[in-house]
Amino acid sequence: MASIFGHVALGVTLGKLLLPxxxxxxxWLLAAACAFLPDIDVVGFRFQVPYASLWGHRGLTHSLFAAAMVASASVALVRLFHRQAGPPPGRLWVLVFLATASHGVLDAMTTGGLGVAFFSPFRLERYFFGFNPIEASPTGIRQFVGSTVWRVLQSEAIWVALPCALLLTVQRLFSRQTAVAR
Incomplete structure (x- = not known):
């Protein structure tokens, strides 16, 4: 899996891009949390849930179906509690869906694990992309030390943080140019 740092960076970036x-x-913080949320399934390791099962790591919680459910629930809760202050519901749904789904996308770009069950619960097959530049992060905090942490963070700096920074820079330049044109 990618580390919490990579997932959160992408979630915040999506938030800033879609709701500037x-x-x-x-x-933006909700998007960051949703980008990391699918890893809630790691609690299954504690209860001997098989990795390759529906409820295993990178299973149902990493699916597009789960992302749609999280997005729908988030929009419903925001509309219930923040009627006037919230962003347009459609845009919020897209943001939360993309942030949650981005987790599986990053994980499918890593060098380890069993792949991501993008189409769970309808299909249990797991997938990796053909391009795997992100070093897989250990699933436990105790293993996230020393040279391992540096390899993971270096790959995420190049393949997650740098593209996020470039997208935010382009957005900023575009919004400045639009403001000057008015």
Whole structure:
């Protein structure tokens, strides 16, 4: 899996790109949390849930179906509790869906694990992309030390943080240019 740092960086970036107004900062943070949320399935290791099962790591919680459910629930909760202050529901749904789904995308670009069950619960096959530049992060905090942490963070700096920074820079330049043109 990619580390929490890579997932959160991509979630915040998606939030800033899709809801650029700073008053939506809380939704950037929601996107960051949703980008990491699929790894809740690692608790299954504690209960001997088989890795390759529906409920195993990179199974149902990493699927596009789960991303759609998280997005739908998030929009419903925001509409219930923040009627006037929330962003447009459709845009929020897209943000939360993309942030949650981005987790599986990053994991499918890593060098380890069993792949991602993108189409779970309908199909249990797991997938990797043909391009795997992100060093797989250990699943336990105790293993996330020493040279391992540096290899993971270096690969994420190149393949996650740098593209995020470039996208945010382009957005900033475009918004400045648009403001000057007005």
């Amino acid at each position: 107004d700073p008053r939506y900062l809380r939704y």
